Amino acid sequence: MKAYTVEQGIVAPLDRANVDTDLIIPKQFLKSIKRTGFGDNLFDELRYLDEGYPGQDNSTRPKNPDFVLNQPRYQGASILISRANFGCGSSREHAPWALSEYGLRTVIAPSFADIFFNNCFKNGMLPVILTEAQIDQLFKECAANEGYQLTIDLEAQEVRTPNGEAFKFEVDPFRKHCLLNGLDDIGLTLQDADDIRAYEEKTKAVRPWVFAEIQA
Known part of the structure; x- marks a missing residue:
C-alpha cells in the first residue's frame, strides 16, 4: 500500500450530502475483486449521459458536462470535498478502490458512514472530518479560485489552505501509523x-x- 504523508493537490467539490456507495461505484461494476479497473466508472451515473455496463469503452461514451469531475478546472484532482454522511449505503470496498484508482487520495466531509470510513484506511486513503463551517469555507474558496489546492499533512493532522490557514483534524493513532508507513x-x-x-x-x-x- 502506498504511504500517505503529505498530499497537496487540486480540490474537486461534490456539493451533495448522503453520497452512497452505489453512486460512487454502481452495482453492475462489482464483478471483480482485483481492486483495479473501477476508476473509469467512478460516479458513473453522474459522469456519463448513457447507462454504463462492464467492459464498455468509456472513451466513446457521452459525458455530462455539468458534473464536476468532467469540468476542465478540476482535472487531476486528488482531493474531494463533500457533505455529510459520505459513503453511506452498502459496505462495498469497491467504493474506495474506485476513488483511489481515479486519483482521489483524500475525501473531506463533515461525517462519513462507518464502514466506508474504515475501508478508506485499509486502502491507503485518508477520510478527513471537518466542521460544517470549515467545509462551507472550502466550498466557497474552491468555487472562487480555479486550480484551488489544499495541503493535507497527516503527521501534523492539518488541512492547510493556500492562504496558510490550518484546520486540525483527528485521526486514530494506529490508523495514522499504518497510513504513514503504507501498511x-x-x-x-x-x-x-x-x-x-x-x-x-x-x-x-x-x-x-x-x-x-x-x-x-
Whole structure:
C-alpha cells in the first residue's frame, strides 16, 4: 500500500450530502475483486449521459458536462470535498478502490458512514472530518479560485489552505501509523513474517501430521 504523508493537490467539490456507495461505484461494476479497473466508472451515473455496463469503452461514451469531475478546472484532482454522511449505503470496498484508482487520495466531509470510513484506511486513503463551517469555507474558496489546492499533512493532522490557514483534524493513532508507513492488513502481518515462519517450523516438528494433511 502506498504511504500517505503529505498530499497537496487540486480540490474537486461534490456539493451533495448522503453520497452512497452505489453512486460512487454502481452495482453492475462489482464483478471483480482485483481492486483495479473501477476508476473509469467512478460516479458513473453522474459522469456519463448513457447507462454504463462492464467492459464498455468509456472513451466513446457521452459525458455530462455539468458534473464536476468532467469540468476542465478540476482535472487531476486528488482531493474531494463533500457533505455529510459520505459513503453511506452498502459496505462495498469497491467504493474506495474506485476513488483511489481515479486519483482521489483524500475525501473531506463533515461525517462519513462507518464502514466506508474504515475501508478508506485499509486502502491507503485518508477520510478527513471537518466542521460544517470549515467545509462551507472550502466550498466557497474552491468555487472562487480555479486550480484551488489544499495541503493535507497527516503527521501534523492539518488541512492547510493556500492562504496558510490550518484546520486540525483527528485521526486514530494506529490508523495514522499504518497510513504513514503504507501498511494495510497484509503489510501488518508481514511485519511478523520471521516469527510466523519460526512458528510453522516448530509446529512441523511437533505435529508433522498437520502439515502432511495440508500438503495433501
